[in-house]
Amino acid sequence: MLLHIGLDDTDSPSGGCTTYIAARLVERLLALGGRFIDYPNLLRLNPNVPWKTRGNGAICLRLDIDPRNEVQVKRVVIELVEAYSEFDCANTNPGAVFLVGDVPDSLIKFSKRVVTSVVSLEDAFRLIDETGAFALGYKNMRGIIGSLAAVGGLRHGDHTFEFLAYRELESCGTLRVVDADSVRMMDEETRGSTFNNLDPETGRVLIAPHGPDPVLFGVRGESPEAVYRAGLMVSSESIERWTIFRTNQGTDAHLQIHDCLSELEPYSPATVHGEVVEVPQTIQGGHVVFSLEDDTAVIDCAAYEPSGSFRDTVRSLIPGDEVTVSGGVRGNPVGWRLTLNLEKLEVRELTRDVRLVNPVCPNCEGGMESMGRGKGFRCRRCGFRDGELEKRRIEMERTLTSGLYLPPPRAQRHLTKPLQRYGKEKHGPIERGIVELWHWP
Numbered sequence: 001m002l003l004h005i006g007l008d009d010t011d012s013p014s015g016g017c018t019t020y021i022a023a024r025l026v027e028r029l030l031a032l033g034g035r036f037i038d039y040p041n042l043l044r045l046n047p048n049v050p051w052k053t054r055g056n057g058a059i060c061l062r063l064d065i066d067p068r069n070e071v072q073v074k075r076v077v078i079e080l081v082e083a084y085s086e087f088d089c090a091n092t093n094p095g096a097v098f099l100v101g102d103v104p105d106s107l108i109k110f111s112k113r114v115v116t117s118v119v120s121l122e123d124a125f126r127l128i129d130e131t132g133a134f135a136l137g138y139k140n141m142r143g144i145i146g147s148l149a150a151v152g153g154l155r156h157g158d159h160t161f162e163f164l165a166y167r168e169l170e171s172c173g174t175l176r177v178v179d180a181d182s183v184r185m186m187d188e189e190t191r192g193s194t195f196n197n198l199d200p201e202t203g204r205v206l207i208a209p210h211g212p213d214p215v216l217f218g219v220r221g222e223s224p225e226a227v228y229r230a231g232l233m234v235s236s237e238s239i240e241r242w243t244i245f246r247t248n249q250g251t252d253a254h255l256q257i258h259d260c261l262s263e264l265e266p267y268s269p270a271t272v273h274g275e276v277v278e279v280p281q282t283i284q285g286g287h288v289v290f291s292l293e294d295d296t297a298v299i300d301c302a303a304y305e306p307s308g309s310f311r312d313t314v315r316s317l318i319p320g321d322e323v324t325v326s327g328g329v330r331g332n333p334v335g336w337r338l339t340l341n342l343e344k345l346e347v348r349e350l351t352r353d354v355r356l357v358n359p360v361c362p363n364c365e366g367g368m369e370s371m372g373r374g375k376g377f378r379c380r381r382c383g384f385r386d387g388e389l390e391k392r393r394i395e396m397e398r399t400l401t402s403g404l405y406l407p408p409p410r411a412q413r414h415l416t417k418p419l420q421r422y423g424k425e426k427h428g429p430i431e432r433g434i435v436e437l438w439h440w441p
Ligand SMILES: [Zn+2]
Pocket: 361, 362, 363, 364, 365, 366, 379, 380, 381, 382, 383, 384
């Protein structure tokens, strides 16, 4: 029988990782005779929900099992969730969902909602009843939402792969040893089929996280073969295990396209079009903010300090420019303007930058100053006056060009589609099948 196992919310800022539980489960479920029909799925959920722990990633394992082993399989899953979840963290509320048979459309729709917006636990419970799924929730049970979403996720359309390598238990909490030269070489050799290995602006290695969790490094790419090849090229401290996941990372799956600004909702990531109405301002902390409007509303758009040179692009916008912005909408106190945290900026139409400036003195070519509204100008250098002179219009050259702009890879979210993935999107239903080498041991 075909069994889908969804897991979510087992990690905390101080450790743990749902993907690690999945990687360990792979070994245990294979030992029970399970036959995987897909790579373990890693579904990144809406990064803007206020109660997320870290990366907000849920897991689904899809495998054929002997019906006589069903109880034992469930027991193993529960055993590992209970052994490796960070129960002490207030924001960690583990969940697990088991579904037998084909994934119904209602679950696929639900999954899309969980990735793009905020969904209630009641909705999840209703769907569990309807689909006959079996769910298990700990503490406030919020993990059930992500677990159910993982079961309904990644059924068609764009996806990527990640080779995740895990540390030996005794190394966790110490500095990770990942050879930067080997990462640079891997990046060069696999360019086009992997992404976001390095940050081009700083040269920083991006494949290794910095927290206390068991992930040693992760290489992201277009195919299982590509990430397998790339993962084995990285020299590092000793690895306990590795697993290849199929994911929605780097696909923009979280961004819902809206027709107008008034449709935006707090905590729901969006893509929307508008016109710049104020000159961008650099505020305390180095963040850059500008206002955007259309016929229905005005919002603020913010590029944060970590987005580096992306802020220079944002600063070169002027009122009248037409742009499409993408990012998470912040939750705001009632009555305030909504703020969209920029993940992407597409400059559609640049307006002409025409400015009115004081005339130049016809006598000495010095700078002139106004003698009052409609009263003409006086030369600051030679004193020449002319009551008839007016301001002149000059057109400044725009340094910005139209096109798509993203923050550097170090500041991108898991779900943000990087520039090098444009044109590589996968379409249609997922082809069944799995390459031979997708986990170790
Ligand atoms: Zn003069």
